[in-house]
Amino acid sequence: MSQPAHHTVHVNLGSRSYDVLVGDGVLQNLGQQMVTRGLPQRVAVFTNKEVGAKHLKPVMKSLAAAGLKAVAFEMPATEKAGKSMKAAEKACRDMVKAGFDRKTTVVALGGGVIGDAAGFVAAIYQRGVPFVQLPTTVLSMVDSSVGGKTGVNLIPEAKNIIGAFHQPRLVIADSKTLRTLPKREWNSGFAEIIKHAAIRDAKMFEEIEKVAKRKGDLAALIARNVAIKASVVEADEHETSGLRALLNFGHTIGHGIEAAAGYGKLLHGEAISLGLVAAARLSVRNSGLEAAGAERIRDMLARFDLPVRLPKWLRTAEIVKHLMHDKKFDAGKIRFVLLRDLGDAFVSQQITLDQIKEEIEELRR
Ligand SMILES: NC(=O)c1ccc[n+]([C@@H]2O[C@H](COP(=O)([O-])OP(=O)(O)OC[C@H]3O[C@@H](n4cnc5c(N)ncnc54)[C@H](O)[C@@H]3O)[C@@H](O)[C@H]2O)c1
Ligand SMILES: [Zn+2]
Structure with missing residues (x-):
């Protein structure tokens, strides 16, 4: 299958360097791109209900087509429930239950809330596993998915107070996903x-x-x-x-x-x-x-x-x-x-x- 054209932005951070692929429909390249980059073949995909309903299917399809074994998990959508220690702990428990070891890639499909929370899970699970960001909001594409800041809030004490720098190994920003984004978020x-x-x-x-x-x-x-x-x-x-x-x-x-x-x-x-x-x-x-x-x-x-x-x-x-x-x-x-x-x-x-x-x-x- 021919691949949709995309822009590649290289983030140059020495041994932590990675590419950000941006294009319309580029998510269909996900599985193949992960294989090319030698990322672990067992994949834990985190998303929320809303985003999952609209965009999870092609993601799972692309992973399966490339021979990757993926399991999808849901995280709460809101800033309060999603970016919390409780949600991160639950995500880790889900992964243990499903038998994920160190050779796992964590994939975040969603906006900055999912990206920050699942990124944090990737940073702490088994002391850190490879992480892939699939941002689906304008903000997460141009801001939160790049740079390696992951974390959760302590409410009411402070936002983003617990976290880790954990650079992704790959970011795929598919502008097609923005078509379902509510106008106010856009x-x-x-x-x-x-x-x-x-x-x-x-x-x-x-x-x-x-x-x-x-x-x-x-x-x-x-x-x-x-x-x-x-x-x-x-x-x-x-x-x-x-x-x-x-x-x-x-x-x-x-x-x-x-x-x-x-x-x-x-x-x-x-x-x-x-x-x-x-x-x-x-x-x-x-x-x-x-x-x-x-x-x-x-x-x-x-x-x-x-x-x-x-x-x-x-x-x-x-x-x-x-x-x-x-x-x-x-x-x-x-x-x-x-x-x-x-x-x-x-x-x-x-x-x-x-x-x-x-x-x-x-x-x-
Ligand atoms: N890590 C960083 O460097 C960094 C930088 C800036 C912001 N952030 C964090 O990012 C978060 C905000 O991210 P956000 O603005 O992406 O909000 P968000 O993740 O809450 O997403 C906004 C809403 O849009 C929905 N949604 C997402 N993609 C969609 C799509 N394609 N179609 C339909 N609905 C969709 C989500 O379910 C959610 O309800 C904050 O927690 C902020 O602290 C982090
Ligand atoms: Zn900002």
């Missing part, structure tokens, strides 16, 4: 794409615009975003040099908003959209970004129906409380990602809490 994922354009690739705004008009090449756009994420991860795999922090553009205020709203009220990308608008405006005031640059970011977010104005019910004090909870202020100042220009981000040490409060107020206008 839009939310574009907040991260717009973030990538803002920090690294100003020209990409034109491609995003085309996709917004349903005229663009979606797989090419996803591959371009994966390449950006990959280049940042390659330069700072374990988040030690500070470069990986550039990916947090829009996330300081965005996370404050996400937490203040109560997790689940706003989707991640919706909260980040507001954080991006605020961070762009702070860049105009502090680091030379032209007002037109900030407008470009805001207009593009609005094109995907993402919020660009703070809802009245979200109180500034509440947002600031949550923001202080996960960020350190040193002598009243905080590390904050700003833009000098579209496509040119840096970490500033100069932003004060007062400036952040003003900018949150400004988000209401």
Whole structure:
């Protein structure tokens, strides 16, 4: 059978290097790609009910056709139940019961929740087994499936507080799976794409615009975003040099908003959209970004129906409380990602809490 054409993005991490394959229908290559890469032939596939109902069949078919022995398991779909120690423990028990030993490949089919949770299971099962990501949301394709951060939450203490760096051995992002993604999830994922354009690739705004008009090449756009994420991860795999922090553009205020709203009220990308608008405006005031640059970011977010104005019910004090909870202020100042220009981000040490409060107020206008 001929294979659908795809883009390949190589993530260069020495002995932990891997490829990300992006294309329409590329999931049908899964089994054969795993065999080519010499991955263990016994496969534990984790998905949730929703995604499984829509996309599991072709995955199992491709694995079987390549001679791989796969068993599918379900994990809970929600952030709360899915990304939990309880779900990870249950997954490990399921694998023991089904007789999986060290020579196992764990495959995650789904969005970031499944990817993070099943990735964590892969990191801890028998002290670590090979892992393959099959992201099915925009966010998980351009962000969470690449970079090796896996983990679960401790609710109510903190999100993503338990985890491990465990790079996948292969990522296959099939843009065809996005056709079943709810509109709100689709839009939310574009907040991260717009973030990538803002920090690294100003020209990409034109491609995003085309996709917004349903005229663009979606797989090419996803591959371009994966390449950006990959280049940042390659330069700072374990988040030690500070470069990986550039990916947090829009996330300081965005996370404050996400937490203040109560997790689940706003989707991640919706909260980040507001954080991006605020961070762009702070860049105009502090680091030379032209007002037109900030407008470009805001207009593009609005094109995907993402919020660009703070809802009245979200109180500034509440947002600031949550923001202080996960960020350190040193002598009243905080590390904050700003833009000098579209496509040119840096970490500033100069932003004060007062400036952040003003900018949150400004988000209401
Ligand atoms: N590891 C990382 O580096 C990293 C980076 C960013 C975000 N994350 C994590 O990612 C998670 C969010 O991921 P997400 O935005 O993909 O959300 P998600 O995994 O919750 O998926 C969103 C919803 O869409 C459904 N869905 C997924 N694919 C579908 C499809 N093709 N068709 C129909 N429905 C589909 C899911 O069942 C779910 O209900 C958060 O937990 C966040 O912390 C991790
Ligand atoms: Zn994000």
